[in-house]
Amino acid sequence: MDDPLAWLDDTAQARQAAGLRRVLAPRDVVEPLVDLASNDYLGLARDxxxxxxxxxxxxxxxxxxxxxxxxxxxxxxxxxxxxxxxxxxxxxxxxxxxxxxxxxxxxxxxxxxxxxxxxxxxxxxxxxxxxxxxxxxxxxxxxxxxxxxxxxxxxxxxxxxxxxxxxxxxxxxxxxxxxxxxxxxxxxxxxxxxxxxxxxxxxxxxxxxxxxxxxxxxxxxxxxxxxxxxxxxxxxxxxxxxxxxxxxxxxxxxxxxxxxxxxxxxxxxxxxxxxxxxxxEPERVAALHRAAAAVAASARSAAPELGVADPTAAMVPVVLGEPDLAVAARDACAAAGLRAGCFRPPSVPEGTSRLRLTARADLSADDLALVDRVLGEVLPAVLGRTGVSAG
The missing domain is CATH 3.40.640.10 (Type I PLP-dependent aspartate aminotransferase-like (Major domain))
Structure with missing residues (x-):
């Protein structure tokens, strides 16, 4: 008898080829990465x-x-x-x-x-x-x-x-x-x-x-x-x-x-x-916006041609285009100590895969310095592979 779920393998292979396969990545209790991927905007999940x-x-x-x-x-x-x-x-x-x-x-x-x-x-x-x-x-x-x-x-x-x-x-x-x-x-x-x-x-x-x-x-x-x-x-x-x-x-x-x-x-x-x-502590809201502005400034400095806008909320989108570029940027950020969100279709329209960097109110000056350094290294390198030179 034919396997009624055989189509799952074909679907998985098609997703893999398109750079759209997702995997679960369990976090450890203590992580060395600065987190710009979560939705813990005010830093209260571990308060x-x-x-x-x-x-x-x-x-x-x-x-x-x-x-x-x-x-x-x-x-x-x-x-x-x-x-x-x-x-x-x-x-x-x-x-x-x-x-x-x-x-x-x-x-x-x-x-x-x-x-x-x-x-x-x-x-x-x-x-x-x-x-x-x-x-x-x-x-x-x-x-x-x-x-x-x-x-x-x-x-x-x-x-x-x-x-x-x-x-x-x-x-x-x-x-x-x-x-x-x-x-x-x-x-x-x-x-x-x-x-x-x-x-x-x-x-x-x-x-x-x-x-x-x-x-x-x-x-x-x-x-x-x-x-x-x-x-x-x-x-x-x-x-x-x-x-x-x-x-x-x-x-x-x-x-x-x-x-x-x-x-x-x-x-x-x-x-x-x-x-x-x-x-x-309503000052947490202002701290969040200051952190988001700093993250956006770092992304603009690293890759001005991407046109990263001033944030109006916690998230800073860095649109890279194709899924493989967004995945490569995410992985390079992680290797350098920064956890970044990676959004690909169907979460975003075709051709707009991106890093979604989310600020938190409890990011320290050292955290933001690391963000600046990592984005300054990763974004030009990823864009360079497309033939687009940063700056």
Whole structure:
């Protein structure tokens, strides 16, 4: 009998030939590399206070939440975190999910469905794309960076239930969505605006309250925000923030909430503690932006022809073109003591493979000096192999 999975070998070989094969690379407890690849923007994942918050919560409530949120999976600690998150970003309510992916899945599907239209940004995160596909709504892909384009699609839509979804801060290049203009279009056309602020929470806005708050839209009844607890807050999980009516509806209708085990108490305790640190130490946000500016300056100095822009968030994209160049640059950085993110299709469009360097608030002067040295060595060498001379 023929092997029904024989096609997997052919697919793997094709990926290998295209430079798109991925492998898991377990980290050691102690690493000699300066990390510019993680999403630990504020340096809180290893903060002693955040770790202790996780330990105390685990000892108090147990290793797991023991069930779905509607059965036994909601502790008083979950409720405390939701109250604190809503107060911090300025919304009436919040609902914690087991991940940012499930938060987007739950929010998009519950707020759309058959008979609705979802206008999804062309560069939306995969979780938003998947949620739109699973919603059974009609999906229109548009450039949310161009609110007029969104307006045209909404004006032509026969559906009365309308949802516009976009990332606030782009996860790859750090670009900022024009949220105020998008919201004006949505309000005029009777649409709800859903913003994934995963890369904005702790990075943008007053005290790190996020891009939605920065745009003056926190608390608006027709705006829904999603975010992760695994980036600036150094923990795990996701959250949907919005009006009391939206939160109540998600509790009733979001399948990714109803049928999923609640977030583990340790992650809840860590996120709650990290939120307190962010609230008490807003200078971490400014430190993050200084570090990102320094990383971008080093990349520009090493390879000015790449046109590395001033960062607006934590990430500094260094676009190299083909996957093999990005992989070579990543590996050379690692050999020299620097861990760099490597983004290739389908994470980015063809021809735009890149290093994604993510700054952290806790990078030291010595760390940034190493970044400058390594990029100064690696980028010219990698570009030289393409026949393009740095400088």
């Amino acid at each position: 002693a206070r955040v770790i202790e918050g996780a330990v105390v919560a685990t000892r108090t409530w147990g290793a797991g939440s023991t069930g779905s949120r509607l059965v036994t999976g909601t502790t008083r600690l979950h409720a405390e975190l939701e109250e604190a998150l809503a107060a911090f970003v300025g919304t009436a309510g919040a609902l914690v999910f087991s991940s940012g992916y499930t938060a987007n899945l739950g929010a998009v599907t519950a707020l759309s469905g058959r008979g609705a239209v979802v206008v999804s940004d062309v560069a939306a995160h995969a979780s938003l794309v998947d949620a739109a596909r699973l919603s059974r709504a009609r999906v229109v892909v548009a450039r949310c960076s161009a609110p007029d384009e969104v307006d045209r699609h909404l004006a032509a839509a026969p559906e009365t239930r309308r949802l516009v979804v976009t990332d606030g801060v782009d996860s790859v290049d750090g670009g900022l969505a024009p949220l105020a203009a998008l919201h004006a279009v949505c309000r005029a056309r009777g649409a709800v605006l859903l913003v994934d602020d995963a890369h904005g929470l702790g990075v943008r806005g007053p005290g790190g309250a996020g891009l939605v708050a920065e745009a003056g839209l926190a608390g608006e009844p027709d705006v829904v925000t999603t975010a992760t607890l695994s980036k600036s807050l150094g923990s795990q999980g996701g959250v949907v923030l919005g009006s009391a009516a939206v939160i109540a509806h998600l509790v009733d209708a979001a399948r990714a909430f109803i049928f999923d085990t609640g977030l583990a108490p340790g992650s809840v305790g860590a996120a709650l503690t990290a939120l307190g640190v962010l609230r008490d």
